[in-house]
Amino acid sequence: MMSKEIDLYGALKKFFGFDQFKGLQEDVVKSILNNQNTFVIMPTGGGKSLCYQLPALMKDGTAIVISPLIALMKNQVDAIRGISETHGIAHVLNSSLNKSEIAQVKSDIQSGVTKLLYVAPESLIKEEYAEFLRSQNISFVAIDEAHCISEWGHDFRPEYRNLKNIIKQIDNVPVIGLTATATEKVQEDILKTLGITDANVFKASFNRPNLFYEVRPKTKDVEKDIIRFVKQNLGKSGIVYCLSRKKVEEVAQVLQVNGINAVPYHAGLDAKTRAKHQDMFLMEDCDVVVATIAFGMGIDKPDVRYVIHHDIPKSLESYYQETGRAGRDGGEGHCLTFYSYKDIEKLEKFMANKPVAEQEIGHALLQEIVGYAETSMNRRKYLLHYFGEEFDEVNGEGADMDDNMKNPKKKHEASEDVVKLLSVISKTNEMYKAKEIVNTLIGKDNALLKSHKTHEQPFFGIGKDKSDHYWMALIRQVLVVKYLKKEIEQYGVLKVTDIGKSYLENPSSFMMTEDHKYDTDDSGIIVNQKSSAIGIDDKLVSMLKELRKKVGKQQGVPPFAVFQDPSINDMALKYPIDLEELSKVHGVGEGKAKKYGKEFVKLIANYVKDNDITRPDDLIVKSTGVNSGLKLYIIQNTDRKLPLEDIASSKGLEMGELIKEMEAIVYSGTKLNIDYAIDDLLDEDQQEEIHEYFMEAESDGIQEALDEFDGDYDDEELRLMRIKFTSDIAN
Template sequence: MNKKDIDIHKALKQYFGFSKFKGLQEGVIKSIMNNDDTFVIMPTGGGKSLCYQLPALIKDGTAIVVSPLIALMKNQVDAMRGISSQHGIAHVLNSSLNKTEVAQVKGDIEKGITKLLYVAPESLIKEDYIEFLQAQNISFVAIDEAHCISEWGHDFRPEYRNLRNIIQKIDDVPIIGLTATATEKVQEDILKTLGMSDATTFKASFNRPNLFYDVRPKTKNIDGDIIRFIRGHADKSGIIYCLSRKKVEEIAQLLQVNGIKAVPYHAGLDAKTRAKHQDMFLMEDIDVVVATIAFGMGIDKPDVRFVIHHDIPKSLESYYQETGRAGRDGGEGYCLAYYAYKDIEKLEKFLSGKPIAEQEIGNALLQEVVGYAETSMSRRKYLLHYFGEEFDDVNGLGAEMDDNVVNPKKKHEAKSDLKLLLEVVRDTKEKYKSKELVNTLIGRVNALLKSHKTDEQSFFGCGKYKEGSYWMALIRQALVAGFIRKEIEQYGVVKITENGLKYIDTPTSFMMTEDHIYDETDDPSIVTNSKKAGAASDEVLVKLLKELQKSVAKKNKVPPYAVFQETSLEDMALKYPITMDELKNIYGVGEGKARKFGKPFLDLIAKYVEENDILRPDDFVVKSTGVNSGLKLYIIQNTDRKLPLEDIAKAKGLEFADLIEEMQRIVYSGTKINIDYCIDELLDEEQQEEIYEYFMESDSDRIQDAMDEFDGDYDDDELRLMRIKFISEVAN
């Protein structure tokens, strides 16, 4: 062991109290001590911060640490001050400081007291700071969250792009870039932009064997499902991520009224409240934080036991980083995500307002998320492949910690399909992305295929015997199996590998599992997966309730779904309501509905409970926050006043589709709404009659079924509005 080795081991014990390094830390620290440019890809919880903190404490001069997050800087400065008697050992230099504080920071740097200076990239570009730092002894520059440099990273910051020039202005010192998530594309981008292509690179495994990955269909019963899940993990710490501040507030309130200690966290709260809520979580005064992605970066709480994604994130890197906050101590970590393709469409809509280049990147990243959510292969294997890592799904650590592995779907032989797919990749000269390959296989023409005359080739449409979704699933599995790869430079373009070419010549068995189909059902129906969302409900009681539903419908001369929806019946068979108040708490049942149809159902359930000696799960009743009662009243009052629906939506800051959804909820729970004035402008009497008759005679109230029946004669909104009119008049 040479002198340098002894120094870093001694320093590790002296400053941090550890007797040995973790993972790749030792190699990284030696590289920095040798003044080499260094690039570190280390998942959350791997001990990245120590990689630059220790060399900064040992080396002469001050190390500059560039970080995008003020909260993260504050945490780290406090931690550094905790290991030294010198308060000035670490400082932050950002816009929150006044003149006196800035002078104090500069004084400590000049005296050689400050070993670590944390700066935001925006502060570093200030001319007076650059001039000041040019005159100081800088040991190296560490760039934390380095993926912010890349447009392909999940948290791109334009000001990061200019860091190389600024660093060169200050001094010619080594650079260390660090990130917790980076695909090959992002890695290449970081190294190129920082001008350190010859950097020594350290990449730790992305596998977190103690994390269990689970994706569930996002149904209208999601609130109850989340509450049941948290109650099943009582007194354990967890984070729930939502994409919007509004949803964060709603879910936090819902949890609170259901007796769960939870607080919201998002950028719209003032700094004092955010700090307070963060501390409450760290000190375990509360169990759950409901947050936007503003929460969690650099939060060093090792015993987070679950991370729930109420909304699927915009990229797999975000997902990986957010789930990585669970089980950092190596203990239990449950990662549960709710998925509905409707959420992806919302994100795509949001992207449509961005510049074209940004749209392309955003959509490519979204498709990777869709692939992960819909795949029925090992999610761990899929995720690790995304980060360029092979995983042995039989012997690999944590192989069984995955919903798809625990509940495997049926596999079938796809040897000839895979051969056909690979031939199409080869014969289209490897110039298409997945979507165009699928279009080529199923024979769907578009402008791009036409421009390359692909639609004139003999193989065009050779795979039309299968759905497009089948070929997309096969492309994903062929990628992970290594028969094809995605080009790094032209991201998303599919290339055939050496193994793929060999496979065409000598095909062998390839067992494929078809992707989950998350049904595109809408409110008021339910999204189902291979496992029914109400699988826990009492099947015998469901059958009895359905028979009663039919006889009540016959008596009232309405379709069965107009009495109670199937999802409501399943919820009854889960919660066994026997009073009017309990019935009102059932999904899709409001006061009007309960009063009109409820009595025979309550009588049947009470009798069934008594005869079968059933213990009723009182704690399964999810209390409503009443958040929507004001909105409900507003909608009813203003439709009575015949206010245009667009104006009602605008006044409440809702998308038109969200207003329709809200109105559906109102009529399905038993309250009448009169929107004739609005429908009369859209449809004539004959058209209204035709749609009305369809809903009266149909067994289903699904909009997709109505769309299929009318084959494009009416659009989605027209059918939804007619369904609201129908349910309001017939069922209420």
């Protein structure tokens, strides 16, 4: 009997094709396999979904996954179906299904085929579904995007609050909560609300060291600034977030008029258009998506190179989630936010009609985002501190990757002005909003000030040596350090806090931060870009990307599925000119080199010749022959017609690993006779059908074959037939 350990890695390899777990994944999977309540906090791009998908595939019964978005569920179901020969292995159960589809889902669950069932919380409430699920074998319940449970979260959904009771009614099973963003407050709330305070908690680091954070003042020329930035990053994929649908349409149009290949995405567009625009972005038929936050949930595009916020988000959680869609492959990711305090005031106005408790939460969240935008400290440190994580701003990974570190803001002593500000608020009986306080300071009267006779007071105009912008900025910075607070009940009225009162009695240094001033080159373009990686041949990179796009189109896959950016960059560093060299490139390996590599090495070889390039001489790694003993063993024992299962287990291999070894043998030109094993699996007609397919197919890709036969044959049968085909025809 194999140990659980090998089982775990075998399953990881079998289902997902990975040899190693990432970060905390292994510990989380073990916790779920041991039937323990589990809570996972893992940033976007950290491999969160594998944490519950793998144990669901390994355990008996069906795992219920509660998820807030239909598009997200559909993406995940498609992905799981893509790694399995059984279509029913994963299903969605929601309002989009008709009666016969619902019957199919139920039948697959009853027969034990379905391992993952994705549902929206609204569907679970339906008694017909709950009653059906009560009678089934449920392995565990996973709640994705668990921050939706907490009213302190950025995406609160009331229907999530009742999940504990709903789950209890279905079955007494382990509960797994997963979220990509959660402050201490949100975490406590989630654990309490789900009734899993005993859960094993796994929290990954929130630091994304490859992301560069930048906040620029938002002027009336913000669209021009965005166009300049996008044009400096031509050919790279990016997302521009706006708060309103109207603004999305406007910005997308402005970009298009300026020759940028951009498409809009928001909930007001019909589903067909949204799907089309999303696919265009994935397939690189457009460079930029201008979107409301409806876009990006569950979009697994690893090479988004920049995320621009035209409008500041409502909370730091939202900001973290949205910026987190950049650079998921570990490559460059520029997060640029345009900030104007007017936008914050607009968001505050939207909240004015909500219940007081909700307003308090909303204001607290807005205050954090103002603090972040206005801070002069290391932005990464500020962000990670918000998520309860310490960060060393000197030696931490990515410590210099933000505008405040690259281009420190100027500061000046402003303690006298803080005293003036706080005393004016006190002396006017704490009844004015920021605008009236500023008018009092600069000596600009209006009807409201006159009605209270404020314009006759001795302190009227004591700050007229400074501009209204200066005083507004100071008010914001004083709010951030909590000397002031905004009154919720009397919308936006400023009050001096206890800390503010003690500052007035005993003033100390207050260093006020000035906004960044940007250098512009002759064309007026803002210069604040990082240079590309050293030694990489940029011209070759763009040629390889063009070819990747063409190959992706031919294969019907997104370009990144051919080779990811880090692989393309490595090719432009090492100049591989044959498939063996290509297989040594970062993230390529034998299979990929054989599947897609021919045209790439041909292009590189011609480029090297035409440009008289001297290639690095340390690329070719000679084979050590470690596996030659195993290869000989396989050849001898297939000649002896030993069952393949026996060959695999005697060498401690999974069947998938044995097949991979046999593929390597026949690809290297050696014949293998496995007819005896195939005869046990497939009859003569079936073998002939698959043989004919490989004779006529443009590619010997297994996924293509699986699609062609639409579930008639599984992955193993097709791979064994491909080995026989290669052995008979090519060798």
